[in-house]
Amino acid sequence: MTTPLPGSIDDTLKLLGGANYVADRPLATVVFLALKMKRPLLLEGEAGVGKTEIANVLAKALGRRLIRLQCYEGLDTASALYEWNYAAQMIEIRAAEAEGVRDRERLVTDVFSEKFLVKRPLLEALTPDASAGPPILLIDELDRADEAFEAFLLEVLADFQVTIPELGTVKAAEPPIVIVTSNRTREIHDALKRRCLYHWIGYPDFARELSILRARNPGASERLAREIVAFVQALRQQELFKAPGIAETLDWASALVALGADRIDAATVSDTLGVVLKYQDDIAKLDKPRVEGLLKQAETALKAAE
Amino acid sequence: MTAAGELRLAEQIVRFARVLRGAGVKVGPGAALDAVDATEAVGATKRQDFYWTLHATLIKRHEDDPVFEQAFRLFWRRRDPNEAIMAAMLPTAPQAAVERPAQRRVQEALQDDAPMRLPKPRPEDEREVDMRGSVSDIEILRHKDFAQMSAAELAKAERRIREIALLWERVPSRRLVPDPRGHRIDLRRTLRGSLRAGGELIELKRRAPGKRLPPLVALLDISGSMSDYSRVVLHFLHALGESRGGVSTFLFGTRLTNVTRALRTRDPDAALRACGQAAPDWSGGTWISSSLHRFNQDWSRRVLGQGAHVLLITDGLEREGGDILAREMDRLHRSCRRLIWLNPLLRYAGFEPRAQGIRTMLPHVDELRPVHNLESLEALCEALGRRGPILTNQTSAAK
Numbered sequence: 072m073t074t075p076l077p078g079s080i081d082d083t084l085k086l087l088g089g090a091n092y093v094a095d096r097p098l099a100t101v102v103f104l105a106l107k108m109k110r111p112l113l114l115e116g117e118a119g120v121g122k123t124e125i126a127n128v129l130a131k132a133l134g135r136r137l138i139r140l141q142c143y144e145g146l147d148t149a150s151a152l153y154e155w156n157y158a159a160q161m162i163e164i165r166a167a168e169a170e171g172v173r174d175r176e177r178l179v180t181d182v183f184s185e186k187f188l189v190k191r192p193l194l195e196a197l198t199p200d201a202s203a204g205p206p207i208l209l210i211d212e213l214d215r216a217d218e219a220f221e222a223f224l225l226e227v228l229a230d231f232q233v234t235i236p237e238l239g240t241v242k243a244a245e246p247p248i249v250i251v252t253s254n255r256t257r258e259i260h261d262a263l264k265r266r267c268l269y270h271w272i273g274y275p276d277f278a279r280e281l282s283i284l285r286a287r288n289p290g291a292s293e294r295l296a297r298e299i300v301a302f303v304q305a306l307r308q309q310e311l312f313k314a315p316g317i318a319e320t321l322d323w324a325s326a327l328v329a330l331g332a333d334r335i336d337a338a339t340v341s342d343t344l345g346v347v348l349k350y351q352d353d354i355a356k357l358d359k360p361r362v363e364g365l366l367k368q369a370e371t372a373l374k375a376a377e
Numbered sequence: 378m379t380a381a382g383e384l385r386l387a388e389q390i391v392r393f394a395r396v397l398r399g400a401g402v403k404v405g406p407g408a409a410l411d412a413v414d415a416t417e418a419v420g421a422t423k424r425q426d427f428y429w430t431l432h433a434t435l436i437k438r439h440e441d442d443p444v445f446e447q448a449f450r451l452f453w454r455r456r457d458p459n460e461a462i463m464a465a466m467l468p469t470a471p472q473a474a475v476e477r478p479a480q481r482r483v484q485e486a487l488q489d490d491a492p493m494r495l496p497k498p499r500p501e502d503e504r505e506v507d508m509r510g511s512v513s514d515i516e517i518l519r520h521k522d523f524a525q526m527s528a529a530e531l532a533k534a535e536r537r538i539r540e541i542a543l544l545w546e547r548v549p550s551r552r553l554v555p556d557p558r559g560h561r562i563d564l565r566r567t568l569r570g571s572l573r574a575g576g577e578l579i580e581l582k583r584r585a586p587g588k589r590l591p592p593l594v595a596l597l598d599i600s601g602s603m604s605d606y607s608r609v610v611l612h613f614l615h616a617l618g619e620s621r622g623g624v625s626t627f628l629f630g631t632r633l634t635n636v637t638r639a640l641r642t643r644d645p646d647a648a649l650r651a652c653g654q655a656a657p658d659w660s661g662g663t664w665i666s667s668s669l670h671r672f673n674q675d676w677s678r679r680v681l682g683q684g685a686h687v688l689l690i691t692d693g694l695e696r697e698g699g700d701i702l703a704r705e706m707d708r709l710h711r712s713c714r715r716l717i718w719l720n721p722l723l724r725y726a727g728f729e730p731r732a733q734g735i736r737t738m739l740p741h742v743d744e745l746r747p748v749h750n751l752e753s754l755e756a757l758c759e760a761l762g763r764r765g766p767i768l769t770n771q772t773s774a775a776k
Contacts (some may be wrong), residue, residue, distance in 0.1 A: 079419075079420075080419065080426055083526070095427040096425060096429065097425075097432070100419070100426055100429035100430055100433060101429065101432075101433040102435070103419070104415050104418060104430065104433050107418045107419075108411070108414060108415060108418060110411075113437075115439060142550070142667070143551070144550065144551045144683065145550060145551025145552040145553065145586075147552060147553070149565065153567065154565075155564075155568070157564040157565070157567075160568060161568070161579075164571075164572075175572075178572070179572055182572070214557065214682070215551060215682075217550070217589070217683070219552065231614050254678075255679050256678055256679060256682035256683075257592070257679065257680065257682050257683065258679070261403065261437070264438075265405055265407060265408065265437065266438040267437075268411075268433045268434060269433065269436060269437045270433060271439040271442070299599075310674070312673070312674065312708075352704075352708070
């Protein structure tokens with residue numbers, strides 16, 4: 072069942088909030104515009120700030136299908152667009168031979184028909200689907216694909232149509248909702264950026280991170296949740312090779328709840344630091360006095376917030 | 378809103394886009410039209426919504442956020458008392474941009490002809506100081522004109538580089554290309570070929586991983602002790618970027634500056650001048666460890682993906698920071714595929730790594746090569762064209 076697209080920024084905020092995604096107003100604005108103007112949305116930001124989650128949440132909230140294309144180096148049209156089912160085609164050819172069909176023309180049209188076409192994510196997203204409305208196409212971590220693929224994608228995103236030589240042109244009746252994410256391990260080409268609306272998702276502030284944690288992990292007690300968020304916020308101020316994202320905050324909360332902790336102290340932090348920090352350099356940096364200093368800092372921030 | 382009012386707003390948005398462009402943000406005409414559409418779609422009544430609507434359509438890079446913020450604040454302030462400021466801003470803003478020097482001169486020339494002198498744009502460095510806040514007093518904020526390299530030398534270098542850059546090492550890519558001796562069967566081509574023969578014959582076509590040029594990242598020391606070499610090397614890097622592409626260049630003295638975009642300007646003189654303007658710490662002191670730290674922290678994950686090769690061009694004369702320097706070098710070494718240290722001090726035949734900095738850095742590099750004349754640059758290109766690790770005489774001598 073599809074839900075109609077939101078009619079204003081406030082509606083977008085409500086829609087995302089309804090699916091447990093606590094967005095700030097700038098993000099809601101750009102999501103609303105992407106839906107309204109039917110333009111792809113390019114989201115950049117550090118790992119674990121909820122770029123991919125937007126697509127999941129939109130699919131859930133709007134009742135659309137989610138089609139995901141995970142990018143990697145060497146991604147080619149055979150795995151992104153379409154591939155023929157060669158095994159079945161060869162059997163078909165042999166069967167035709169056994170029946171004594173010698174007509175080459177007919178054989179070619181038979182073998183290259185939709186029956187033998189294996190649709191990959193991009194083609195799937197462009198194929199009109201009357202029942203469900205245009206799907207959500209998530210092109211995840213585009214920076215991992217090589218530049219050749221980016222150029223190809225540019226073509227698809229411009230017209231929302233692809234041509235299969237044997238079959239003809241497939242065109243989306245209504246363009247899919249496209250979300251492109253990038254971790255910036257390399258710069259996305261300007262030409263592709265020009266086709267998209269762009270938004271940088273940063274780390275949330277204390278209040279928003281707390282609402283996210285409350286929405287996603289209701290199991291954590293109010294006090295624990297506040298302490299966790301305050302500590303992570305203080306941790307992000309440190310010079311770390313990789314600062315923890317929201318995903319790490321949520322993981323950490325789950326870990327602490329599973330351990331039965333109802334508040335955090337230096338010992339708990341040291342024991343579970345691997346959930347929050349993923350680089351040995353960073354973990355080594357946080358020795359006991361540093362952790363205690365951060366705890367004190369978090370405590371002061373909590374008191375000030377009250 | 379009335380039709381006239383809308384038209385006015387659209388006009389203002391287009392003018393705003395022009396101001397952004399003048400301030401160095403890449404804004405295409407399409408983006409301005411999008412912005413007009415988007416404001417209509419949002420029907421923004423709140424200032425914040427209007428801000429983010431324009432941001433969504435006009436800004437495509439996170440780095441441009443501060444510029445947008447300032448421009449927005451200046452441009453869209455309440456109208457009546459400040460009309461004069463806005464009017465003054467439009468003609469001045471394009472000059473504030475880091476444009477090609479020639480263009481700047483043309484603008485200045487045009488200005489001299491104008492009947493009324495427009496307010497002088499703020500000089501470049503002043504603006505930079507504004508944006509960055511306090512500047513360390515140890516730094517020497519000096520812009521050098523380094524377009525003095527002799528034309529003959531330059532021409533020879535570029536000619537030579539164009540010839541040899543083709544030899545650049547290629548690394549295996551994961552993308553598969555047709556290859557008669559490949560290990561994987563290419564079913565698509567096999568079946569097509571077979572059908573061409575009426576489906577009778579099946580000749581297996583094969584494919585194998587292709588090759589590609591790895592990204593190249595250059596970290597160039599522009600401190601005083603390197604001043605004789607940094608310009609030549611910068612010329613070299615510019616020519617390299619022109620011929621092979623995929624080169625990111627960073628300058629460091631007391632701070633790290635990314636000049637990749639500035640170096641993309643076709644004309645080498647203009648490109649080098651743009652670099653000179655971008656880096657405020659030209660010919661000052663050198664803090665290798667803190668510059669490397671900044672690179673590791675802010676850039677390594679953005680430019681060292683996909684098996685990058687790193688050229689570190691410095692004399693390694695750093696007195697302080699033994700431990701920190703070792704740690705940063707180690708981090709850099711582990712983040713890239715190949716780390717090549719180009720050191721002009723190797724021009725001395727009996728060079729021995731006595732300085733503390735050099736001794737600290739040596740264990741963390743894959744190769745150490747000289748970089749003091751054209752021959753050494755040629756040798757570098759040739760060595761990089763070969764496969765596998767290369768231990769030069771210099772390296773073994775130094776070790």
